[in-house]
Amino acid sequence: MLEIKNLHVNVDGREILNGLDLSLPQGEVHAIMGPNGSGKSTLAYVLAGKGEYEVTAGSVTWKGEDLLAMSPSERAAKGVFLAFQYPMEIPGVATMTFLRTAVNAVRKAHGEAELSTPDFLRFVREKAEALKIEPEMLKRPLNVGFSGGEKKRNEILQMALLEPALCVLDETDSGLDIDAVRIVAEGVNALRSPERAMLVITHYQRLLNYIVPDRVHVLSEGRVARSGGPELALELEESGYTEFDGQAA
Amino acid sequence: MDLPVQQFRTKAEQAYLDLFEAAENALPGARDHFVSGLRTKAIEAYTRLGLPHRRIEAWKYTDLRARLTDVNPLAKADGVAVSEDAIVQALGAEIASLPAYRLVIVEGDLRADLSDLAGLKSAGVEAISLARALEKPPAWLRKVLGQANPRGDDPVLALNAALMAGGVALRIGEGALLDKPVHLIQIDGTGDPASTFTRNVVVAEAGSAAMVLESFAGLGPRALQRNAATELKIGAKAAIKHVKVQRDSDETFHLSTWLVELGPDARYDAFQFSTGAALARNQVYLRFAGEGAATDISGAFLLRARQHCDTTLLVEHRVPRCTSREMFKGVLDDEARGVFQGKIIVSPGAQKTDGKQMAGALLLSETAEFDSKPELEIFADDVVCGHGSTSGQIDKDLLFYLEARGIPEAEARALLVQAFVGEALERIEDEGLREALAKTSAAWLGISPD
Numbered sequence: 001m002l003e004i005k006n007l008h009v010n011v012d013g014r015e016i017l018n019g020l021d022l023s024l025p026q027g028e029v030h031a032i033m034g035p036n037g038s039g040k041s042t043l044a045y046v047l048a049g050k051g052e053y054e055v056t057a058g059s060v061t062w063k064g065e066d067l068l069a070m071s072p073s074e075r076a077a078k079g080v081f082l083a084f085q086y087p088m089e090i091p092g093v094a095t096m097t098f099l100r101t102a103v104n105a106v107r108k109a110h111g112e113a114e115l116s117t118p119d120f121l122r123f124v125r126e127k128a129e130a131l132k133i134e135p136e137m138l139k140r141p142l143n144v145g146f147s148g149g150e151k152k153r154n155e156i157l158q159m160a161l162l163e164p165a166l167c168v169l170d171e172t173d174s175g176l177d178i179d180a181v182r183i184v185a186e187g188v189n190a191l192r193s194p195e196r197a198m199l200v201i202t203h204y205q206r207l208l209n210y211i212v213p214d215r216v217h218v219l220s221e222g223r224v225a226r227s228g229g230p231e232l233a234l235e236l237e238e239s240g241y242t243e244f245d246g247q248a249a
Numbered sequence: 250m251d252l253p254v255q256q257f258r259t260k261a262e263q264a265y266l267d268l269f270e271a272a273e274n275a276l277p278g279a280r281d282h283f284v285s286g287l288r289t290k291a292i293e294a295y296t297r298l299g300l301p302h303r304r305i306e307a308w309k310y311t312d313l314r315a316r317l318t319d320v321n322p323l324a325k326a327d328g329v330a331v332s333e334d335a336i337v338q339a340l341g342a343e344i345a346s347l348p349a350y351r352l353v354i355v356e357g358d359l360r361a362d363l364s365d366l367a368g369l370k371s372a373g374v375e376a377i378s379l380a381r382a383l384e385k386p387p388a389w390l391r392k393v394l395g396q397a398n399p400r401g402d403d404p405v406l407a408l409n410a411a412l413m414a415g416g417v418a419l420r421i422g423e424g425a426l427l428d429k430p431v432h433l434i435q436i437d438g439t440g441d442p443a444s445t446f447t448r449n450v451v452v453a454e455a456g457s458a459a460m461v462l463e464s465f466a467g468l469g470p471r472a473l474q475r476n477a478a479t480e481l482k483i484g485a486k487a488a489i490k491h492v493k494v495q496r497d498s499d500e501t502f503h504l505s506t507w508l509v510e511l512g513p514d515a516r517y518d519a520f521q522f523s524t525g526a527a528l529a530r531n532q533v534y535l536r537f538a539g540e541g542a543a544t545d546i547s548g549a550f551l552l553r554a555r556q557h558c559d560t561t562l563l564v565e566h567r568v569p570r571c572t573s574r575e576m577f578k579g580v581l582d583d584e585a586r587g588v589f590q591g592k593i594i595v596s597p598g599a600q601k602t603d604g605k606q607m608a609g610a611l612l613l614s615e616t617a618e619f620d621s622k623p624e625l626e627i628f629a630d631d632v633v634c635g636h637g638s639t640s641g642q643i644d645k646d647l648l649f650y651l652e653a654r655g656i657p658e659a660e661a662r663a664l665l666v667q668a669f670v671g672e673a674l675e676r677i678e679d680e681g682l683r684e685a686l687a688k689t690s691a692a693w694l695g696i697s698p699d
Binding site for chain 1: 645646647649650651652653654655656657658660661664665667668669670671672675
């Protein structure tokens with residue numbers, strides 16, 4: 001269970017999150033919506049532990065532990081996973097090598113033995129097939145020359161392989177056509193479970209037709225301005241974010 | 250009007266002249282007219298040039314005169330015991346275990362007991378100890394020694410010609426296609442400080458194809474001053490791959506010069522991999538002498554502490570329709586310094602030349618330094634030439650991406666460094682060698698091979 005209390009975050013000396021409170025129980029899927037600049041991606045990066053985000057006040061606890069005290073890799077080992085809005089391209093690192101290094105690093109942190117190469121290949125192939133990822137793609141350097149849709153599917157593949165307990169999806173639908181959104185959403189839905197919490201960050205309601213959330217929170221000016229059920233997303237689709245734009249200004 | 254000029258010489262500059270004077274009559278080939286003629290000409294050139302320093306443009310970043318304060322006595326090649334275990338230890342298991350025709354050269358001395366001379370002979374390659382060959386050079390050697398892309402303006406090369414005392418001369422026969430590399434293992438014992446002057450000569454006759462792998466390493470720590478030269482004359486339609494793996498001890502000065510001349514439609518692919526030596530200067534002079542030839546000269550250097558590694562290339566397109574590619578990648582930690590100087594000269598009339606070079610360094614510390622100097626001199630109008638250079642630190646966003654997937658920071662950094670070096674290693678066609686060097690890089694980074 002994720003508990004965020006009065007979170008204040010600065011980036012380059014500018015306050016982006018401004019007293020954010022959020023509680024995400026195990027097994028639930030919450031959507032974070034909001035206009036551009038409301039702090040959605042900042043929240044995602046702070047949860048994953050990106051360096052240049054300075055927490056000036058507040059707390060984030062994950063399963064009772066202080067998440068903010070952990071390094072990014074420790075957070076990943078504790079089951080935190082961020083699906084990036086813009087996945088990185090790394091020439092010189094084969095996708096398969098990267099996947100195996102990540103899976104084995106997390107297994108090692110859990111005190112589990114590394115997967116043998118054949119076991120790992122079987123494991124990847126099965127998950128990749130469900131996401132319509134060609135084996136050829138896994139031989140290519142990580143995300144290099146991948147289309148937008150391939151990159152996002154690759155993110156979900158990593159999520160499926162690492163089996164995290166907290167999934168943060170940052171604008172996973174951005175830049176995707178409707179077919180790609182459907183494939184990605186199916187991948188995400190396959191991972192929904194009572195043991196797993198998800199935070200789905202999106203600007204548009206569209207993704208939430210496929211990944212139906214338990215709760216919707218609207219961010220504005222760095223804090224939660226309104227929370228409600230799935231119907232809140234539909235309401236925003238009608239009215240837009242005008243109500244929330246510059247609310248605190 | 251000639252005025253008597255008293256030229257100032259540093260202690261080391263004078264020491265080389267003294268070294269030559271003392272050794273001259275005992276050097277191999279002292280009684281051979283041709284060989285002693287080469288030596289005399291070379292020592293005269295050195296006397297005129299002196300040791301190179303930073304005010305000489307080609308030595309701008311490697312002030313050899315300032316760095317070389319003392320000259321060590323010549324090494325004595327008198328039967329240093331070398332076991333297989335010692336070779337594996339010195340080269341690293343990955344490189345030592347590559348299938349190859351081995352030629353083991355200890356302190357310049359070609360050791361028949363450790364070499365596969367019979368195997369080479371049946372593959373169509375004549376291999377002779379340079380020390381022996383200089384006493385009475387065979388006709389084919391007389392035609393190339395000191396004549397493959399000769400340079401009269403290089404004092405390091407001049408010293409090599411004046412004092413060369415060991416190495417190997419190879420003649421790869423017309424049309425010979427070697428099934429595995431010729432591995433020149435140049436290894437030196439421990440003990441007193443010493444200087445070695447070795448020269449290898451490779452003649453690849455028309456239509457032949459081979460890989461020549463040169464490994465340099467020491468059996469242990471030693472203040473060695475190594476001056477090594479390799480001359481390659483590559484005949485029409487011959488295809489030579491030439492690789493150097495330099496893991497000299499970290500007290501060694503490694504001065505290396507490759508002289509390459511390419512005949513028509515020849516192909517020359519070179520790779521230089523360096524992790525050793527206190528100071529290394531890797532010079533490659535390449536000249537296209539026949540139309541339609543192509544070369545790729547690439548490499549990687551991984552340095553730490555106060556290591557200094559200078560790669561200086563001069564590619565001369567003297568004839569039309571030749572292609573050159575250069576790509577070097579360096580990883581620099583601590584106070585290490587990497588230097589890349591790449592010069593491409595396109596002569597008048599060398600139309601349809603295609604030359605490109607790229608150099609990049611990854612700086613792992615604030616105090617590491619990379620100096621890159623591309624130079625293009627183009628005197629023809631129908632050519633494509635380009636160069637690029639980058640220098641930077643590990644990308645924080647890439648690092649975060651890997652860490653966010655559970656890969657601890659140290660491991661993530663190493664993976665990114667490996668990826669960086671990997672871009673250069675990809676130029677090596679031979680899979681076994683490429684993987685051996687990838688593992689050698691990983692070991693340098695402190696990653697155990699999986």
